[in-house]
Amino acid sequence: MTDELLEPRSLSVRRVIVELERHVATAGWDAPVRVFALVKTAGALERDPSLANRLPTEVITAAQEDPDHLTAVEQEGLPQASTLEELLHQIAWPESVDGSAVVVERTVLPPEVENQIPDDAEIAAAWIDSHPDRRDVRIGAAVLRTGEYCCAVRARDHDSEDSVAVGPDLAPGLVEAVGATLE
Incomplete structure (x- = not known):
């Protein structure tokens, strides 16, 4: 979708997630979760x-x-959490915050091998890490209180600004989790 077709708030959230992914990318890979409050600059x-x-x-x-x-x-000084989900469950924003964004790294596998992942968490982690089709990605999701959202995804094996996928439906689970911090 071209920027000209987006509503102003949708365009703003798209721009901010692209800027955040680029900002986080300057620190390189193997980085911790980064969490951002989004505020309308004029406000x-x-x-x-x-x-x-x-x-x-x-x-x-x-x-x-x-x-x-x-x-x-x-946001600095994030609460301790063993998972992203646990971290996001601990975050709540004041009304002065118009939205929230998270940028996180994940390892993904093709859908056709997901049913082969072992049930044991430790064995599964080792299995995923050694799988030949695994891909490391950086995923960002930005969500506004008004409902607009957008995602950005960069693969480690295609690590350039012109290879970042941007769109609303790239990480629906992350969008939902980030949106829940605004409720």
Whole structure:
């Protein structure tokens, strides 16, 4: 889908997940989960005018031109969790946050081999790690309180900005989990 066909909020959420995936990619692979609060830049500037002194000029200009422009604020000091699901269940956002985004790395297998994965978690992990068709991917999902969402996926074996897949339905489970943090 081309950007021209997207509604303004859908375009904003698409832009922010692409920016976040690129930002996270600068740190390389084998990185921890990254969590971001998404706020409408214009609203944040209205609530805190001094923010204009800390944001780049191009962000201020974008917010003036687009009331749906989003700024991502990375969350530090995340709670301890053994799984992504456990981490996301511990996160709740105040009403001043317009959305949330998560960028995480995962190993994926072709659907036709998923029923071959051993039941034991340790054995399954070793089996997946040694499978010849496994792919390491970085997946990002951004979700707004108003319901718009978008995903970005980059495969480690095609690690370039022009090889990032972007669309709403690339990681439905992650979209649902990120959206639940906004409820």
